[in-house]
Amino acid sequence: MKLESGGFYVYGASHYGQALLRYLEKIDLLPLAILDRAPRFDSYCGVPVEVFGDQEFATDLPVLVTILGFAGVTESIEAKGFTNIVETLDVFAAFPESLTNLNECGVLWMQAPASSQVNVSKCEQLAPLWADATSKQLFDKIVRYRSNPSAEDYALPEQYEMYFPPQVKGLYDYPQLNVLDVGIYDGDTFAGFYQRYGERIEKYTGVEICVSNVEKLKARLKSMSLPEDFIAVERVAVGLPANAALVVNENASASTVEVVFDEQVDSEHTVEAADLGELMNRVQCNILKMDIEGADYDALVQAQHYISANEPTLALSLYHRPQDLWEIPLLIENFAPGKYDFYLRQEGHWYLETQFYAVPKSL
Template identity: 30%
Template sequence: MQMNTPIPNNKTFIYGASYLGLALAQLFDQQNTHYEFIDAYAPRDRVKGKYMYRPDEIKAEDKAHATVYIAVLLPPVKSGVDEALFEQLSQMGYTHLVSPYQTMSEFPETLSIISHDGLLWRNPHDENFVNQQGFETVLSFFNDERSKALLTNIANFRQSFAVEDYIKPDYCEEYFPPEIDLCTGLDDLHILDCGAFDGDTIKQFFAVFKDKIKSYAAFEPELDNYHALTAAASKIKNDFPQANINCFPMGVGNINKVLRFTSGDGAASHISDEGETEIFVTKLDDTHANSTVNLIKIDVEGADLDVITGATELIKQQRPNIAVSCYHQPSHIWEIPQLIKAINPDYQLFLRQHGHYGFELTLYCIDKSRFNYSN
């Protein structure tokens, strides 16, 4: 269907209205450059006052003469996704396509906008993105050269925000990088999933570990996500009746208390003093003091440090393998490894980046009694 809204003669399109797309739009607004948004799947809601066109709604002559800046760098993070999108748009008649990396090179200011203006960490940050002492301390914690190189690259990018320092994802599935086995040294798995979202991780874990999972406790405070989580868990229970699966509509932190919460942001719902709802938050040291736990996954949109602090005794006593997100706040990249090592100096630490813009930056912690890594 062709749209009646006319497209200007200087035809510039931004494909995608997420992080890179919004940063590019902000830059174009500053430069008084006219542009329109197109996206095959994004909601029809207006973005920055502009209509979201579908690629097939643009007239053939406009496709042939338009410049399309492809600005989608979010999941699915798989090798070949960019090439597939190029092919699809080319077949539709678009002739001048600019890749995300070419877009960054042409407009390097976009990377600084993403990092400083609240797009990446949800709130503007004026702080130094690199604590040199913190980075140097954490660098000595890592057991493999790949983790050390990644941390060094992160420090370089945060100081330059240059496209040549931009870190591409490793295209591995989060929690399952081939060289890091979270169930290493474990016959049975007893898992705590902190920030279970809509059941995406419980599906992943049972698909990979199957009958090895004997118990699974999932925490998710956002009610829409929680309902999706319980539906997913119910189906899994039918396939794996031996597993004791429990879902809890609450958050996890370093205190047992009712806190304000910003909901409705999908995976990005989070604890906030300005939140419009209230949730109950609990400590793992209290909920699982007398339970067997040997694997903890933590992805709680900024409260990750609090979860670890609230599980200090559990971690000391049971030494579970841990996968924890390190990208929700700039300081988490050096604070979380230091906290983990302070609780258990025998953890071996590995760092992997599974997403764009530093998203899905995950710290893997495995006690050396289960696995002693050597280069």
């Protein structure tokens, strides 16, 4: 790819667009402008950010796309008259060093320096525990990508509905399902369970800290012609330290949470702490699905006894913190040595939505 400064565009001003611009600035190769449908700033690295709307652009120039996972991006650029469109994966291959910047952009697993994104000894402990070739190959690819990011080691997401991988032996294989969905959000995963196993769902319990999401869940149940009490919803926070609570400030664009200790806070915004192990024991779940933005490991520590004694199926996230990749599976192996088959699947772009499935060998 032959480019000249001022002779191309970058499309997308989010995390990878910014990482790419920082690298291009370093090699003195900057675009004419950054194009974005809803820019949050006017310029970046000295390059103007222009709204990709009704303006006229130099459509004979190349456009480097930095967006994945959204339909219609290429088509919208073509509709403006551009003919030389460089897709994101080709940008990876042309500028692999930009991925190093992305890996330290501060988002979720990318919040740590590259030097702490892989624990070699822990990864070596975990490597033999994966139950199938897909998991082993993906795990190796993730470790390589974190150590030395490249286009070759970027894993494309699986093409199935999240949390329902078709080739995981015994997953959710119970005569009756009793699901504890921690981080139920608006019930999107519940809808997947109901579509597949509706007649076998004996009980479904959801944990959610945002009132707005609970309202969306109720609306979803209504649209499915199900009563509100089909799901027992608990507004609690698991994985918190002792004497802590969570203050939730809900916002349509970005809700924020803050852990507080022994403080008097407006009860409308305060979510009390709960022990995940006690909650699992109370509802007697045989499936735990959990996605709670980084508190996952601490919550699982609370559930040691229940997991060890009952061996529920686990569907867990491994992308919130760098160390979750190895710490969470090794924690489960410590709780129930040799009792689970471990599976790893990539269900989203940017190595987000990396999902871990622990299926009891007894199934």
